Amino acid sequence: MKFTRRDVIRTTAGVAAGAIGSRLIGSPAFAQDAPKYTPEQGATLRLLRWSPFVQGDEDSWLANTKKFTDATGVQVRVDKESWEDIRPKAAVAANVGSGPDLMLVWFDDAFQYPDKLLDVTDLGEYLGGKYGGWYDGPKGYAVKDGKFIGLPLAAIGNAIVYRDSWVKEAGFSEFPKDTAGFLELCKAMQKIGHPAGFTHGHGVGDGNNYAHWLLWSHGGKMVDESGKVAINSPETMKAIEYAMELYKTFIPGTESWLDVNNNRAFLAGELGIIANGISAYNTAKINKDNDPKLAEIAKDIRTTNLPIGPVGQSVELHQTTVAVIFNYTPYPNAAKAYLQFMFEEAQMNDWIKGSAGYCCQTLKGFANNPIWSEDPNNAAYARASETLRPNGYAGPLGYASAATMADYVLVDMFARAVTGQATPQEAMEEAEKRANRYYRV
């Protein structure tokens, strides 16, 4: 991701604004630059979003939508779809030219049909300018050829969730910050009967998050900047070797895990360390009054970011959602006005808070949202947008990056090697071959 002079100025302004405090944000000095979108006569909107995982997210989103309707008279119908159905639904709408006016899509979905989306560069630049700039990772999912084809709405963070007392029992006063220390901790955790467990199965979120972290933290990448497959490398080999060592310390069965298994096992006290969204901690916290065992677990849970590997910085996939407007909408101004309203400080801060740490801001100006300091365990999720990398790193996003991840090329590469079904070299070559298919060699 290249920085332009304008980005630097904006980022600096954002950091300064953050330091001064949020009173500066939204001040009249900024507000006068705001684009004005007058909704079309008789406009109504339909938004299709993913089913919420945290009730507060939906409650807040709907309350803000109602505020928009009260202020403008534009009715907005909000529909929900399951996680997996978002991609095909959005693609069909784009192809057919009919469907919801707006959608909240995942990852690089917007890059599958960029010419079917309304250009929202004016809005993207205005919001970025007003709220301290966009984080690079989420922005990468919404900007194509210098134009905003959508607005990065949130990063759904993935972090280490662990049992503090067991980590201490294993002889570690604090959670290791680097991959070498992490491996030692996992060995120690296994010895005391409270092992770690990370998904090697086809878990859309957890499986991909873990596999991408393994690769990137060791300096590997699926493709280079030009989109040429670069998975067959010494860095990837190091990542696989590390994964094999780590796997030996895991609880049995992680090859079959889908997205729910690790939460379930962790909350049953079977595991000492997992990587997950904040939902695992929230489940324990919400139910602690009805279940003494969960109350004990909730008290013992700590969260932290995934360890830093040889690359020397936090690099993770997380999960990103982008708000897009289809260009077939008869009410483009109303749709833009709606997004503008939802991204403005009052609504956005309210929504981030309502999401209880599940949704991380994509604009730097909202980094001081009280939710991140309200509970120390939320802090690890506050940096999701900062540490995330687009799934097609280091190449361009598009069909190939989407298909490579959807086909679990990376997940399978690690799974084959750690389970001994292939040598590290064979697993790497197989991944290279499969990726080459998508990147059309």
Place this chain on the structure above:
Amino acid sequence: MTAQRSSFRSRLSESRGFLSFGFMLPAAALLLVFLTYPLGLGVWLGFTDARIGRPGIFIGLENYEYLWDDSVFWLSVFNTLLYTISASILKFVLGLWLALILNENLPFKTFFRAAVLLPWVVPTVLSAIAFWWIYDSQFSIISWALMELGLIDSRINFLGDPTNARASVIAANVWRGIPFVAITLLAGLQTIPQSLYEAATLDGASRWQLFRYVTLPLLTPIIAITMTFSVLFTFTDFQLIYVLTRGGPVNATHLMATLSFQRGISGGLLGEGAAIAVAMIPFLLAAILFSYFGLQRRRWQQGGGD
């Protein structure tokens, strides 16, 4: 001219062929719209590089050439054949055995017949979720029971080990599919006249001979139909695998149907997904021809040898 036209009309309305054709039109139109068109579109898409969000261009056999060289595709073919053959044989043997038992004069016969249908009546996704718990690597009730009985020391890795995972999904499919086979064969058994059994008994036939020379030959047409459908359902199974393993561990349980979905819908490569689906057709045809005609052999039906 008018008289000529009206006489042509009246002749047309009295023509049996024309009327039959007219009556068939609605059904033909439905078949055309809901069967022929999607099938044709699927075959066409298999020859294109269509992607979600973009209509494809004709690329000939490129998708098939890639699949020919794709180890995951061949693994899915192997898995599909193993899954279909193993599950179908087990469903047939157990279903027939159950049908023969239910055909006897048992106490509470009606209750048992209704109970047998339960696994088939429960929606697939629900039974798949139940199996997901039963096979869970941490919470499996089977592992728990065997450990409590002291028969095993550690939990069974049902879905994490490739061999175990294949056996587990086959077992789940068999559990779901037995009722269909059993009830259909039971219906067939009840059409066999009792007088044939009486006559054979008078001739001194043993129970095995009654089964071999009376029951089986008269049941073969029903077996052929039942197994044809059973093989079809098993070969194209999707829900069970999708819920239980999503094709894992390391693609060890991917069937052609689930791989087609993963590549075509989740991955957005509609052309390749369609090619995998089209590649199922020859296997399906072979399976149907085998189970239908193979079991319909006249000599076998007439009690002769092969």
